[in-house]
Amino acid sequence: SLREHAILVGYGRVGKVVGEDLRNLRRPMVVIEERADLVENLRAGxxxxxxxxxxxxxxxxxANIGGAKTLYVAIPEAFEAGQIVEQARQANPGIEILARAHSEAEAEHLQRLGADLVVMGEREIAHSMIAHTNIRNHPPTNRPSRWFRPILR
Incomplete structure (x- = not known):
């Protein structure tokens, strides 16, 4: 009976973080998880x-895929993730689909099947490392640059 909700597939290391963030944002969601013990823990919560x-x-x-707004595919198996993405896109052409991948080939595969955004963990880690060093070595300043100072006088 949920509508405009999120569906989260997989509640492992990645899915748990996504799920906790969705809960903190008070976004209605349904989790689909293979491990029965995790499902029981989620229901208890x-x-x-x-x-x-x-x-x-x-x-x-x-999980009412037809009425869902967003699908998060947080499982590591690319073939299975591809099946889920393809079926979800067919059932709900307007749904936003986000998935994870471990390689460029997996990312391309998931995008071909209908994922809107595919996140590669290794790439995101690398970008975060570079962003951290750029901020540390070139801190933002609220002062106008030397070039603008004469204009401001």
Missing amino acids: HVEAIAGNAANPELLAA
């Missing part, structure tokens, strides 16, 4: 959760 493999179209239907 008042999170709507479905046990099973999200590549099964019946589970996506049970």
Whole structure:
């Protein structure tokens, strides 16, 4: 009965962070997770959760894929993730689909099947490292640059 909700596939290391952020943002969500013990823990914490493999179209239907706003595919298996992305895109052409990948080939595969954004962990780590050193070595300043000072006088 949920509408305009998020569906989160996988509640491992990545999915748990996504899920916690969605909860903090008070975004309604349904989690689809293979591990029954995690599903029970989620339900005990008042999170709507479905046990099973999200590549099964019946589970996506049970999560109301047709009425969902966003799908987060947080599982590491690219082939299975591709099946989920493809089925979700067919069931709900307007849904925003975000997925994870471990290689350029996986990222291209998921995008071909309908993912709007594919995040590669290794690339994001590298970008964060560079961003950190750029900020540390070139701190932002609120002072006008030397070039602008004569104009401001």
